[in-house]
Amino acid sequence: MLKIGDFSTLAQVSIKTLRYYDEAGLLEPEWVDPENGYRYYAARQIARLHRILALKDFGFSLEEIGRLLGEGVNAEQMRGMLVLQQAEQKKRVEEEGDRLSRISSRIRLIEKENDMAYDVVLKTVPKQKIASVRETIANYPSVGALYGKVASGLGPGMASAGIPVALWHDHEYKEKDVDAEAGFYLRQDVAAGGGVTVHELAETTAACTVHNGAYKRLSEAYDALLRWVAENGYQIAGPTRELYLHCTKPVRQDDETYVTEIQVPVRKQPVAGSQ
Amino acid sequence: MLKIGDFSTLAQVSIKTLRYYDEAGLLEPEWVDPENGYRYYAARQIARLHRILALKDFGFSLEEIGRLLGEGVNAEQMRGMLVLQQAEQKKRVEEEGDRLSRISSRIRLIEKENDMAYDVVLKTVPKQKIASVRETIANYPSVGALYGKVASGLGPGMASAGIPVALWHDHEYKEKDVDAEAGFYLRQDVAAGGGVTVHELAETTAACTVHNGAYKRLSEAYDALLRWVAENGYQIAGPTRELYLHCTKPVRQDDETYVTEIQVPVRKQPVAGSQ
DNA sequence: TCGAGAAGTCGCCGATCTTCAGCATGATTC
DNA sequence: GAATCATGCTGAAGATCGGCGACTTCTCGA
Known part of the structure; x- marks a missing residue:
């Protein structure tokens, strides 16, 4: 049983965030002392926390993560969600690449004209x-x-x-x-x-x-x-x-x-x- | 002289946004009727609006755009800012690409193990x-x-x-x-x-x-x-x-x-x- | 072993960041 | 009379962070 500070140190996640995840139902402490409300976590829960962090990195919102972790989502369903997210991410990568291209194009135009010229x-x-x-x-x-x-x-x-x-x-x-x-x-x-x-x-x-x-x-x-x-x-x-x-x-x-x-x-x- | 609604239609930018840009000092109407406060824009101002939109697309915040448009920024300085932004954008593109790679990797792992397995x-x-x-x-x-x-x-x-x-x-x-x-x-x-x-x-x-x-x-x-x-x-x-x-x-x-x-x-x- | 101070924890409220959108209310214009 | 314009306030999104006052727990010296 780890107090929130210890768990926070172990997992490299701020206390604030842990409390927030508790409130959001994403990661509830293994046990809460009814006397003082202190949260106690099990080392084992780091795995779930890691899953949350990984999904967050994939671009899911905390709400979506809640759904993914909450209901009995099996591997097949998880794969489906990831494939969807993958498609969105591909689009995002493309968009950001296009944006880079636009910036570069603008730089070239300025260099050529030595003028701010036309905004497209x-x-x-x-x-x-x-x-x-x-x-x-x-x-x-x-x-x-x-x-x-x-x-x-x-x-x-x-x-x-x-x-x-x-x-x-x-x-x-x-x-x-x-x-x-x-x-x-x-x-x-x-x-x-x-x-x-x-x-x-x-x-x-x-x-x-x-x-x-x-x-x-x-x-x-x-x-x-x-x-x-x-x-x-x-x-x-x-x-x-x-x-x-x-x-x-x-x-x-x-x-x-x-x-x-x-x-x-x-x-x-x-x-x-x-x- | 165009009223805000006409200018909005012409430029495909909402009235709200135009008012906001006015307030932010980004794009002030050519003339404001002191009687009734009506904003009047010149068609010519669409060029400046386009510049704002382009810079926004490049990832500058409105505040930065204000600085870029406000002071006498010449082409050379503008180029410098764009090069900086280009570097940031390159990083962003790379990050998003990495994220895509992580998602794909995770999908492959699930397909291989048919299990949610380990979160890295x-x-x-x-x-x-x-x-x-x-x-x-x-x-x-x-x-x-x-x-x-x-x-x-x-x-x-x-x-x-x-x-x-x-x-x-x-x-x-x-x-x-x-x-x-x-x-x-x-x-x-x-x-x-x-x-x-x-x-x-x-x-x-x-x-x-x-x-x-x-x-x-x-x-x-x-x-x-x-x-x-x-x-x-x-x-x-x-x-x-x-x-x-x-x-x-x-x-x-x-x-x-x-x-x-x-x-x-x-x-x-x-x-x-x-x- | 006790007490005092330090450290940890609680919940709550608000700020952050940005760019508007929506709404209310009133004046003006066509 | 309907559409357009004005100001100004609030909210929204998302995931925290910061700070507050009140409590609890720990630690260390006497």
């Missing part, structure tokens, strides 16, 4: 209704002409139009004959017609960055963004979106107050060779 | 004074004879003797001529003499398991323990200790109430091939 953020973009026209246009800047078409096509529906957006459907950079879709996010449903299509963009995960400044330097943002996608093991999974968060009418290519968000839908590249 | 715990064993004799003995069980020598050598000093311990100095299993050290942990300093040495065992990290039962089955515990050491990429870094947490005098080889803790000092094996 992975976020889930919700589904979104859009009214747009899709055409093959001469080059990127000429997308501006399409917004007039959308506006006139919508007519009074323009009232529920949100921010202007462009979608680039090509899979690579094109000097000419660009497959472009231009339109407005919609706050409410609106009737299509007049060459304007209303449809819904599905929810997607996208790598995003914001470009503050003139359009002529937008390519720098693209550089950083595509670099990020490649370096972090993603692949492009849909048309790139450009959200014109701030611009003017008429559009000036060199207005430094413009704010543009670029979103590249991505999915994790099937791992090959990574652990 | 890695712990830091503090430095510890010990009074002992070291001799080459015929075989493992005959270590018992050494305790009498220690006891008589210590004489009245036995009063401050703690639990009996054996240290096995051989680097492998031996059938005979075992290099054994036997003695007692000391609660207080004690004079050496009479063939008994008093010295201090340094603090060490050890893989530990507890064997509840007779000594004749102690080898099962060793099996599990050594298996664990090998499977988790450790190597043995000192003499194995056996702590006799519960035993009787005289010793019986088949007493099932005995409790013995085995501690194998280990260090992480120099990684080769792992990331």
Whole structure:
């Protein structure tokens, strides 16, 4: 029979923690003196304590451990729980590895540009209704002409139009004959017609960055963004979106107050060779 | 000028969070209406918000982010912070990988034994004074004879003797001529003499398991323990200790109430091939 | 062997850490 | 009149740690 202090020394677990485990029903002392409430442990109980510590290390919460130790869980059930935990742990390892990759990628970008440059953020973009026209246009800047078409096509529906957006459907950079879709996010449903299509963009995960400044330097943002996608093991999974968060009418290519968000839908590249 | 709700929608960050970031001085609205306190944001501020999100993803706390954004931190300093964070993240990735390895190892053990078997715990064993004799003995069980020598050598000093311990100095299993050290942990300093040495065992990290039962089955515990050491990429870094947490005098080889803790000092094996 | 002080133990309450989420209440705007 | 905005308080998560006052037990000297 060991007093809590002795047991604590033996097992390298603090007295506080032992009391907490007692209270939580994880490890009750072999005997409690009804006179003074002193807890007395048996050396044999260190085995159970070790099991608790091991399970805790595996990532189980104390509550889960309580369930695992409490009911008559046999080896087979325990194995099942461990396999589940193993799967979660694998995910965790992968996530932390990805995070490391993002940090490293950012460091490389700073070293290359010697500037804090662009912050790329992975976020889930919700589904979104859009009214747009899709055409093959001469080059990127000429997308501006399409917004007039959308506006006139919508007519009074323009009232529920949100921010202007462009979608680039090509899979690579094109000097000419660009497959472009231009339109407005919609706050409410609106009737299509007049060459304007209303449809819904599905929810997607996208790598995003914001470009503050003139359009002529937008390519720098693209550089950083595509670099990020490649370096972090993603692949492009849909048309790139450009959200014109701030611009003017008429559009000036060199207005430094413009704010543009670029979103590249991505999915994790099937791992090959990574652990 | 965007109201907080619009900005929240645009940036995919909750209003609560935006208010919190304002309060924390991380992202103050471009303008606050003094009349009603309404926060108004500029689209341009999404860039700063993205930076916050990116840094948060890198593992910085909001307080650290505040410092990184607040003072005039230049690209070089930012790089320095990121490199630090990268190092921490590398450690984290490694730790999580190790944890995964431990879970997998445990699953294999259960599958092999079809039993919950032994829980191996890695712990830091503090430095510890010990009074002992070291001799080459015929075989493992005959270590018992050494305790009498220690006891008589210590004489009245036995009063401050703690639990009996054996240290096995051989680097492998031996059938005979075992290099054994036997003695007692000391609660207080004690004079050496009479063939008994008093010295201090340094603090060490050890893989530990507890064997509840007779000594004749102690080898099962060793099996599990050594298996664990090998499977988790450790190597043995000192003499194995056996702590006799519960035993009787005289010793019986088949007493099932005995409790013995085995501690194998280990260090992480120099990684080769792992990331 | 007794007494005094030291050490151990008790339960309880709160702090820690971080990042919000929820709710109440009231003002304002569309 | 409904949605949006404000402030501000509380709670939540999880596993302890720290501190308090009150009691009990141990130890050592006289």
